[in-house]
Amino acid sequence: xxxxxxxxxxxxxxxxxxxxxxxxxxxxxxxxxxxxxxxxxxxxxxxxxxxxxxxxxxxxxxxxxxxxxxxxxxxxxxxxxxxxxxxxxxxxxxxxxxxxxxxxxxxxxxxxxxxxxxxxxxxxxxxxxxxxxxxxxxxxxxxxxxxxxxxxxxxxxxxxxxxxxxxxxxxxxxxxxxxxxxxxxxxxxxxxxxxxxxxxxxxxxxxxxxxxxxxxxxxxxxxxxxxxxxxxxxxxxxxxxxxxxxxxxxxxxxxxxxxxxxxxxxxxxxxxxxxxxxxxxxxxxxxxxxxxxxxxxxxxxxxxxxxxxxxxxxxxxxxxxxxxxxxxxxxxxxxxxxxxxxxxxxxxxxxxxxxxxxxxxxxxxxxxxxxxxxxxxxxxxxxxxxxxxxxxxxxxxxxxxxxxxxxxxxxxxxxxxxxxxxxxxxxxxxxxxxxxxxxxxxxxxxxxxxxxxxxxxxxxxxxxxxxxxxxxxxxxxxxxxxxx
Numbered sequence: 001x002x003x004x005x006x007x008x009x010x011x012x013x014x015x016x017x018x019x020x021x022x023x024x025x026x027x028x029x030x031x032x033x034x035x036x037x038x039x040x041x042x043x044x045x046x047x048x049x050x051x052x053x054x055x056x057x058x059x060x061x062x063x064x065x066x067x068x069x070x071x072x073x074x075x076x077x078x079x080x081x082x083x084x085x086x087x088x089x090x091x092x093x094x095x096x097x098x099x100x101x102x103x104x105x106x107x108x109x110x111x112x113x114x115x116x117x118x119x120x121x122x123x124x125x126x127x128x129x130x131x132x133x134x135x136x137x138x139x140x141x142x143x144x145x146x147x148x149x150x151x152x153x154x155x156x157x158x159x160x161x162x163x164x165x166x167x168x169x170x171x172x173x174x175x176x177x178x179x180x181x182x183x184x185x186x187x188x189x190x191x192x193x194x195x196x197x198x199x200x201x202x203x204x205x206x207x208x209x210x211x212x213x214x215x216x217x218x219x220x221x222x223x224x225x226x227x228x229x230x231x232x233x234x235x236x237x238x239x240x241x242x243x244x245x246x247x248x249x250x251x252x253x254x255x256x257x258x259x260x261x262x263x264x265x266x267x268x269x270x271x272x273x274x275x276x277x278x279x280x281x282x283x284x285x286x287x288x289x290x291x292x293x294x295x296x297x298x299x300x301x302x303x304x305x306x307x308x309x310x311x312x313x314x315x316x317x318x319x320x321x322x323x324x325x326x327x328x329x330x331x332x333x334x335x336x337x338x339x340x341x342x343x344x345x346x347x348x349x350x351x352x353x354x355x356x357x358x359x360x361x362x363x364x365x366x367x368x369x370x371x372x373x374x375x376x377x378x379x380x381x382x383x384x385x386x387x388x389x390x391x392x393x394x395x396x397x398x399x400x401x402x403x404x405x406x407x408x409x410x411x412x413x414x415x416x417x418x419x420x421x422x423x424x425x426x427x428x429x430x431x432x433x434x435x436x437x438x439x440x441x442x443x444x445x446x447x448x449x450x451x452x453x454x455x456x457x458x459x460x461x462x463x464x465x466x467x468x469x470x471x472x473x474x475x476x477x478x479x480x481x482x483x484x
Contacts, residue, residue, distance in 0.1 A: 001143045002048035004073035005035050009059045011094075012086035016055040020202075020265060022081035022109060022220040023391055023418040028191050029056035030263055033204040034107070034131060034221045035079050036180035041136045043181060046143065048073070056189040068095050073102070075139060079131075080108040080118075081220050082415035089118070096123070103142055107131035109223040113394055115155035116162045126155040128164075129228030130171055130207075130221070153228070170225050170237045174207060179250045182257055194314050194352070194384065195261040195289050201254055202263045205247045205279070208239035209267035211295070212331040213320070215361045215390050215398035218267035218293075227395045239268075244275055248282030255286040261313075262290040270298035277303065280310035289313045296342035297334050304349045314352035314383065317342060320361065322376035323369040329362040330398075336376065343380050354384035357441075360434050361390035361398065363407070363426050367433065374441050387441045388418040389434050 010016050015025040019032055035051060042049050050073065054064055068091075076095060078088040092104050106118045107127040115126040125148065127134040134153040141148050148154050153168030171177065187199045208222055217223040229237035242250075254262060269292035270276055280303075292307075293316040307315070321327055322336045339355070346353050355377055359370050377385050392402035394413050402408050407424045409431055416423050420438065425431035 001046045001075065001139070002073045003039075003042055003046050003050075003075045003077060003139060004071060005039050005049075005051045005077045005079070006091065007032075007035075007051075007053045007055050007079070008064050008087055008091040009054045009061065010087055011061055011064065011090040014083070014087075017081060017083040017087070019079055019081050019084060019108070020219055020221075022083065022223065023388070023416075025083070025417055025419075026055070028193060029053070030190055030192065030200075030202045030265070031182075031185055031187070032079055033180070033202055033265060035077075036182065036185065037132045037177050038077070038107075038135045039184050040178055040181045041132050042139060043184075045136060045140055049184065051185050053185070053189070057186075058189070064091065065094065068098055075103045075105060075142065077105045077107065077135065079220075080106050080110050082110050083417070085110055085117070085415070092124070105135060105138060107135065107224070109217075109220045109227065111155075112224045113227050115164060119155060119157040119162050122157050124157070128153045128155060128224070129168055130225050132177055133171065134168055167228050167232055170207075170229060171240065174240045175243055175246045179246075179253050182254070182259070187259060192261065192263050192291065194354070195263070195291060196313070197260040197289050199259050200261045200263070201259045202265050203247075203250060203254070204242075204265050205250075205269065206239060206241040206266045206271065208237060210239055211268070212333065214331050214401075215358065215392070215396055217393050217396060218318075219265060222267055223393065223395070230395060239271075241271055241275070244278035244282060247279050251283045251286055251288060255288055260288060262288055264290055264292040266293060268294060268298070270294040270303060273300060273303055277306050280306040280312075284310040287311070291315065293318065295334065295338075297338040299342035299345055301345050301348075304345045304351060308349040308351050312351055314354060315346060316354040316356060316386075317382075318356045320356065320358045321365075321369065322373040323364075326362055326364050326369055329364045340380060343382060352383040354386060355380070355382045357385065357387045358390045359387065359438060359441075360422065360424055360426070360429065363405075363429075365426070365429060367429065367437070370437050370441075374445070378445065385441075385445050387438050387445075389420075389422040389438055390424065391416065391418045392424060 018024050018026045020030060039049050039051055080088045095102050104124045105127055111118050111126040112128040118124060118126055125138055137151050138154055148156055152166050155164045182201060187201055190200045191198055192200055209218060226236050288311050290311055291314045296317045296319060319339045320332055327334060343353050357373055392399040392413060402424060409423055409425050414423050422431045422434040
């Protein structure tokens with residue numbers, strides 16, 4: 001049996017989707033850790049394993065038709081987010097027409113939430129929640145022709161009826177997942193324009209978050225595990241951390257393969273100072289440039305100094321707002337002072353800073369509070385700023401409130417690009433006002449900000465880096481301003 005993990009190019013007339021964050025379209029591409037993990041676990045189970053990331057390679061629909069006609073896989077696995085549903089289902093339809101005996105597995109946040117939307121025939125299965133071990137067990141059963149009824153976390157169709165097997169618990173010890181085999185993936189199309197070197201890859205050193213933000217599902221894997229766990233337990237699953245030894249082992253493997261930069265995609269990287277210092281000490285001599293995501297209140301001078309010495313180039317801080325009342329309302333458990341302190345500490349260590357801002361995550365948001373936040377971001381002057389409109393994802397407290405109070409313009413969740421479009425509208429803060437303000441925030445912070453433009457120009461170290469930054473900026477500008 002041969003298995004292909006397939007990421008098609010856009011086949012629905014939109015654009016290629018960022019499948020890790022899951023709520024916007026891609027300006028650049030990163031490897032999806034859950035796909036790498038799942039493929040690695042299958043290596044010794046099947047005769048052939050491949051990862052075809054046609055989106056990252058900028059392939060067209062014509063290219064996909066050529067791939068589908070020539071590929072000899074028996075099973076196709078799709079890691080599907082809300083924005084990629086139509087593309088992935090169309091890809092399945094095309095392959096079915098060419099190869100009627102093919103089997104299909106869907107995993108990721110959307111199939112986990114609504115498995116029945118994907119189970120139109122008996123040839124399709126859904127691996128809900130954390131997919132890695134579920135997919136391995138499912139593929140083994142398909143290979144042997146065994147019944148899948150006992151595999152936890154699997155949904156399937158039998159005799160025109162959708163069957164949802166009991167949920168699988170989250171992976172207890174994520175060190176049991178082997179270091180992903182990155183030789184399965186052609187890394188040439190991947191980059192992070194904020195890091196100065198390549199080839200580039202991504203890594204995951206933990207799963208989940210202890211925060212209680214009412215709107216938040218930080219990435220697509222976290223969403224999958226949280227949605228599935230909440231079905232039975234009514235609360236978020238506990239976070240799971242790789243041991244420092246396991247993290248150092250993986251980074252050593254990345255360095256050995258000749259990869260030179262890493263985006264750490266954890267919801268939260270700075271779990272505790274001891275763990276952070278152990279990791280930094282273990283990777284400091286590998287010559288890797290890397291980035292991570294963290295809460296501002298977890299940044300300390302000690303950890304910042306160690307991170308800078310270990311190759312950390314920038315850190316993405318989740319602040320959301322600079323209004324105290326809004327932060328309290330969304331359960332952020334932080335103050336604007338935490339962010340200002342963190343930015344000062346990181347800048348002192350020459351670690352670049354990105355600030356994440358969410359507009360409209362509570363009805364307490366107003367045009368005044370949005371202007372206050374934007375003014376504060378300008379004053380703090382981070383190297384980068386990321387603005388989004390809050391999305392009420394199903395399974396979050398924000399979604400329940402939005403549905404109950406009628407804040408969603410269509411009455412329920414509709415997939416949308418949170419960097420430009422809103423599906424919420426408050427009586428005092430309409431959908432149109434939110435969309436106009438986020439366009440204003442991006443345009444003024446980046447394109448009318450001489451400090452930002454000059455800083456980006458003087459930091460460019462190579463023609464490759466210039467190209468990565470230029471084309472990422474161009475795609476961003478076209479999607480957010482030309483096509484609005």
